Amino acid sequence: MQRIKCECGHVNPEGTVLCEACGKPIEQNQHIDGNENKKLLNMRYEGSARRSKTYNKSIVDKIWNFFSSVKVGVWLIILTLIASAVGTIFPQEMYIPPGVNPAEHYKDSYGLFGQIYYQLGFHNLFSSWWYMILVASIGVSLVICSIDRVVPLYRALKKQRAKRHDVFIQRQRLFGETKNATSEDIQKLVEQLKKKNYKVTEDNGHYLAEKGRFSRWGPYVNHIGLIIILLAAMLRSLPFMYVEDYVWVREGETKVIPQTEQQYYIKNEDFIFEVYDENDERFAEAIKRNGEMVPSNFQTNAVIYKVDGDTIPGQDPELTEVKSGEIIVNKPLKIEDIDISLYQASYQLNEFQSMSFKLHVKDDAEENAIGEFTFDMQNPQSEYDLGNGYKAVVDEYYPEFYMENGIPASKSKYPRDPAFIFFVYGPDIEKYEVNFLAIGANLNPSEDNKYKLSLTGLDMRDVTGLTVKRDHTLPYFAVGAIIFMIGVVQGMYWYHRRIWIHPTKDGVWIAAHTNKNWFGIKKDLEKMLEENNIEMPKDQQQLE
Amino acid sequence: MANKKQKRLIFRTIVLLILLGAVVFALVTNLNNDNEVLEEGQLAKNFELAQIGANNTFNLHDDFKGKGVMLNFWATYCEPCKDEMPYMEQLYPKFKEKGVEILAVSLDSTTLVIENFMKKNNLTFPIVHDKRGEVMDAYNIVPIPTTYFIHPDGTIARIVEGPLTLSNLESYLNEIVPDS
Incomplete structure (x- = not known):
């Protein structure tokens, strides 16, 4: 590995585009960010050395570099999107009528295209191994892309000096020259910047004013959130974390609760269905508009039994009452011993x-x-x-x-x-x-x-539909989602702004860079420079 | 320098291994979820159900020792299930002699409809009634008909979801004939 020593004395890792310390373009690496023949420097990742773009030796490096590519990541997302869309053209196997042969059902209902759909396995798309591998690859890509970018970016932002190379300053998008500016003018600008909450550092009469570096970590925080959400989804395959099933129980019927290994039974004592009173003036109009009765409550009065002793399926089990209670929408009945809750989910009236x-x-x-x-x-x-x-x-x-x-x-x-x-x-x-x-x-x-x-x-009699559920993964989803949102907010509502004050023999150069909202940084500068003898930098992108 | 390169290689290898582990875990648990309960080669779960039209209870493990068993899950409201009943009836006497029992597990809710169907179609192989659906739950039955072919040693030889043809049925039954 060859390290690159810049004329400012800083030693940069191989593949660096802009010197980490002074920003001078490193000649042999300008192709990496497409800076050749351009007036402006590409400031992405501060021109730091992304490892992925530099080596490719062992198999580990090759796999790593494959997943480190943003291009690969984008393609994985596009492929997953296309596959998911295809998976919704016809119903998945779990939604076709029970008892029918899928091979015939797809052919008969949807013709030749349905048959192809079935034969290619799209009827079970979302649980197919290749679809899961696609989603998993996105996760892998997310982790590796983030590691490969956040580390060099952090390094470059940490190592940056206030004193930058002339070329770096001149090739910024916002750049202006002022002749005959005095050191008082410069001092005044520094004070103004401080007042605007810029963090100012000085190096040999050169100044760097910086604000909102925090915003640069937004995407990575966001990715951490996504990874936690993916991990939470993975936890759902562990039965002690997550179980979901469904059971229909008729009034008066005692039925085995699924997912309890035939150890627990539920009896539907009564199903209660209440509607809003159409004679009540508060509801009358809404009910009329709706055209039918609006349920105000549906609930199951249930008794939970446990099987006593050993019984094999089919035998009349000895049942002991464990608990009884009401199952109302959003108020599940929890069977503590096995950590499973029953939720009111549906009903059928009048069987x-x-x-x-x-x-x-x-x-x-x-x-x-x-x-x-x-x-x-x-x-x-x-x-x-x-x-x-x-x-x-x-x-x-x-x-x-x-x-x-x-x-x-x-x-x-x-x-x-x-x-x-x-x-x-x-x-x-x-x-x-x-x-x-x-x-x-x-x-x-x-x-x-x-x-x-x-x-x-x-x-x-009525029939109640109950969801049988154990879900300890929700808090992880919540944490992931909150971190995700923090990342989004961090990257969206803060801007990383930097202003360089670069004294020259006969005046001063001002350059500025922001990761977004150029309008905002221009406004900032205009306001400050109004009362100053230093000229407003020009937007070189517009001049080009 | 070489040291640093080595460190990087170790770091990358560890990260990739962790990610690979996570992916393998996700794939294995998700792909296995469906057949978690019973699969070919496992011991068929025991059950005890009352026979229709006879004062008798069948216990899978006790009553069919040393015999091959075909367990057919069906119901009177399932047309493809009813279609394969004549095949079973046709092959039943021949295979009973060879030591293979056919047991049809009905998922209907009332004995009446099963009895009627049995009488009208002159079915002679035993039919049991899984009234509360417990055996269905234990055997993880989703579509019907589903048929389990069980070796004489009690392990599952084959699980067939969906209808059987006469020739399929015969060859699957031949697989579970006990050695004499």
Whole structure:
């Protein structure tokens, strides 16, 4: 490694573009920042030696330099963006209807493009190894880019001297010459700068006034925040940090809580659904505008049980009550022993619980009951005795009825839209009479029935949807996000301004540099130089 | 100078190793998450469920010792599940002789619908009812049908998500025939 000794005496690391101390351009390295044939110096990273641009020897260096490149980082981000966008064209596998074969589903629903989509694995994009590697590479790039830039920048800002090389001063964007300026004029300017909260250092009659160097660390603070957020996301794959699942529980039902290894059960005692009163004048108008009822509360009154002793799945477990309570939106019920909380997340109202029927003579206008029975959706019998020798046999029960190619079938096991085929037997019925009943429809295949089954009543129940969750990662996300914001604010609302006062034989040179907001630094200078004999520096970029 | 270069190499190597470790950790944990519960080669979890249409309870570990077991998770509201039932019925007698049992685990909510389906289709292989969905939870069943083929020693030979064809079914059943 060759170190470069500047004429000011400072020894710079290899690859330095502008001497760390005096700012003199180092001749052989001007191509690095594209300074050749330009009037102005590129002040990025103070012209310090970014290691990545200098060597490339061992494999470690090669990997390091690959990730250290901002160009590579930007490409990684672009590729991830494109991939993420493609992943949203069709639904991901977890969102297609349960029970269907994905290979067929994508082909049937979206055609050839859907098939290609499936075969290339885009249906599971966000958990695919290559997508995760892309995101991870962004993280790696973030760390290495930051290390490779913050260290040299820090060095250069620390080593800078007040006395700069003539060339450095002349090649700043804001530069002005004043002949016949006296040392009193200079002193006055120094005082003015101090009043404006510039930190002034002196070196042999040369001055450097600096303000807001703190702003330069903004991007790196910001990156630290991002890295913490990435780490927090990684923690989510550890079960003791993060668990998320979902469970639907019907009123009166006792169900195993997922993610508890079948050790805990929940019973839905009651689901309460309250709406805002439409007769209350405070809400009346809003409810009218909304066109439907607005829920004011939904909650589950739940009991949590623990399994006693060893049971294998499927056996009737011995349950002991652990706790009971209300689960309200934003007020979860926590099971302390296993550190899992249940959140009210969703609901379905009015599932059928039971339906009552009566048998009567079809032509009887009074519909006098010959016999009655109640069909319990949870626990149906295969036949119901109606008395006097009549009985109804359940031939088919469809909890969620629909017709598939003319054949009745059920979409699910949940009684949301039940339909029944009953065979009615009786002493005066030759074989049996078929009764096909569905909600709001009489689908009887035969007109010749003597008897008829009619609905007399029904019971409804609600279903609660609960999120089962353990999340200890949120504080890390919060810390990461706060640090991220601090970094943004630091870089956005402060400016790193420097003004160099460079006395010459017959006057003084003034040069100034800021990392952003050139308008602001010009204003600063104009105000001070108004009452001074020193001329306002010119913006050399505009002159070019 | 050489010293400094060496220090830099060590620093870079350490940073890269830490980053590599983090990436590997993230990949491994995320890619393994899905099959965390059960995978091929592991011991199939035990369960005990009541048989439909018979006064009998099946215990996976006790009742099928030394036999290959095909566990088929299905439901009456699942069309592709119902489609493969005839294949199972067709192969059941032949493989029962060879020491392979077929056990269909229904995820329906009521015994009534399962019984009706069984009778109407004249199914002879045993069907058990996972009423509370505990076995489904234990076996991490997401799509149905899902079928587990279990070796006579109780380890999982194969997990098939989605429908089976007759020829697939036969070859998978052959894999779990016990050595005589």
